Amino acid sequence: MLHITKRFPGIIANDDITLQLKHGEIHALLGENGAGKSTLMSVLFGLYQAEEGTIKKDGKEVQINDPNDANALGIGMVHQHFKLVECFTVLDNIILGDEPVGKAGILKKAEARKKILALSEKYGLQVDPDAVISDITVGMQQRTEILKMLYRDNEILIFDEPTAVLTPQEIEELMQIMRNLAAEGKSILFISHKLAEIMAVADRCTVLRKGKYIGTVETKNTTMEELSAMMVGRNVNFHVDKQPAHPGEVVLDVQHMTVASKVHNNNAVKDVSFQVRRGEIVCIAGIDGNGQTELVYGLTGLEPLVGGKIMMDGKDITHASIRKRSVAGMSHIPEDRHKHGLVLDYSLEYNMILQTYFESRFTDRIGFLRRKNIREYSDKLIEQYDVRSGQGSVTPARSMSGGNQQKAIIAREIDKQPEMLVAVQPTRGLDVGAIEYIHKQLVAQRDAGKAVLLISLELDEVMDVPDRILVMYEGEIVGELDPKKTTQEELGLYMAGAKRDEVKKA
Structure with missing residues (x-):
């Protein structure tokens, strides 16, 4: 060429x-x-x-x-x-x-x-x-x-x-x-x-x-x-710098969660219990297809539960709608950015307010959108998160590169100041500079006293970012590991189902 x-x-x-x-x-x-x-x-x-x-x-x-x-x-x-x-x-x-x-x-x-x-x-x-x-x-x-x-x-x-x-x-x-x-x-x-x-x-x-x-x-x-x-164009730090975690009270309490599978007759998530506290990043690791997707769908309201319950900040949100969970303080960076993250034919600015358009700063009392406010808000996020697009806020989401689509979703979800951030493969398709930035953002959320649940398939990310690792295998949590005390080999054995702790049922 x-x-x-x-x-x-x-x-x-x-x-x-x-x-x-x-x-x-x-x-x-x-x-x-x-x-x-x-x-x-x-x-x-x-x-x-x-x-x-x-x-x-x-x-x-x-x-x-x-x-x-x-x-x-x-x-x-x-x-x-x-x-x-x-x-x-x-x-x-x-x-x-x-x-x-x-x-x-x-x-x-x-x-x-x-x-x-x-x-x-x-x-x-x-x-x-x-x-x-x-x-x-x-x-x-x-x-x-x-x-x-x-x-x-x-x-x-x-x-x-x-x-x-x-x-x-x-x-x-x-x-x-x-x-x-x-x-x-x-x-x-x-x-x-x-x-x-x-x-x-x-x-x-x-x-x-x-x-x-x-x-x-x-x-x-x-x-x-x-x-x-x-x-x-500059040197990149491949290691995540973070202080030791100081977990506070429980934000997310999942009790005996069971979610059906769409592919086969078995349940994809089987009687799973765990907690995420303020000021900590908990990572759910596992080989793709072991129930992580269905677990996230159940948590965020995309799929109903077969059994069990979900508590957030002491409130039962098991049957709450997606919007109610969002308003209650849950943010979700989804696995599939095209299916659940963006409306591809909308402009970037409208994608930035998908979950907050009904707030008074973006909609007046009669129900009309405050376009000037929306543009200012979108411009601020584009600048802050270095979202690169040909025409700024008016760029159609479809025309942007995959990594910049991902950055736009992350900007929107983190800027909502959530109590509970569910981040599913947040650095998928991002370059080293952007990955470094996203990891800093996750740690900043943790340090601001928020609870972060990270679902990742990247072994380096699983070892480097979280404070605790929960390993999923065939729909169950089979191990709880401390990233400071474990090795990639041990993690791999848990992921392949060769080892399992009796993880204490909450």
Whole structure:
């Protein structure tokens, strides 16, 4: 890709960027949220057209007007937010747009199934072709996306933030899959913020900052500190600085909580009891799919409980509506920012007041919105939390990068001054500079005497941020650990169900 420039209203997303990919290499693309990584890859995949610059493949200049052209050239892409049809099966999603048909136009699914099973066997991508997308884990959805590329015999594979939604075990598997693909002569472009992954798997790394090309380095000749300084323009502290916790009275008291599963007939959360106090961060750790999502849904009112009760500040909120929980002082940074965090077609300013629009500062007595107040409030949060968007408060949420969408949600939820902050994977898809900032915010909430419940799949975050760790396995809490006294290996054993304490039932 030579001298690529791509502009959007109010922003130059890619400013004269040159990127070269060798045959059979894993090439990482590193940069902050909004640095232009996804935009550059979307130009290569034909989703956007660059205003300037050229693309060459095997030395010949090519024109990529849409993803069909990209596929014809052997270029495939796994997007950060998967492009799957939720109500279709895995098999139907993989063959969509490239269906094998017989003479009378009848689908030949048996052939496709054979090819998909052979590919999944060859690359270690275990999937159930008949499972419906809406019922499977995020890791499984990602394997479906990878199989979509392999099914089309793509040679250049673009992975956009592929590990943002995976567990440590799934990340290790994905790394191995990428190595296997590169060994077979496939060329991989790997967008990531995670320096450790880039060091582990990439041959070379190109760094972008604010839409500009900073440089390309061989990973074996560099360090994580050097890469982070290239990416952010300053040195980043990888360790969370915090004083010892001084827990106060109980804010959240969960007693014998049971939540049904949508996927199978068993309960997803089984008789779980725990407490979170003022001035402490409690982390619920576990491999994805062990009931954490349903636990959060039950806590925040997205799903009803089958049994048990939830007390907050001494009040029973078991059957309270989501708004009542919000007004009572609960904030929720959700796992799925598109489904539960934002209204993508609303402007940034309206997303900032989704849970407070009815307050007198934003709505007058007749019920009309006070637009000036809303704009001022939104501008203040954008400034405070460094939310980068092309047109400020009026930017549609859909057009922002994933990391900046996440920052907007965090700004809104923390600014409500909650008594109880439920943060589900709050740093998912964020760069090191933003992660450092979010961790500081969580610790600041704790130090201000608030209760924080963190749900995380990132082992580094689980070990570094909380004061107590509760491990979930198959819907139950199987261990309570002190991050200062435990190791990643011990935590991993609890997460895999190999060890369990008799955690005292509250």
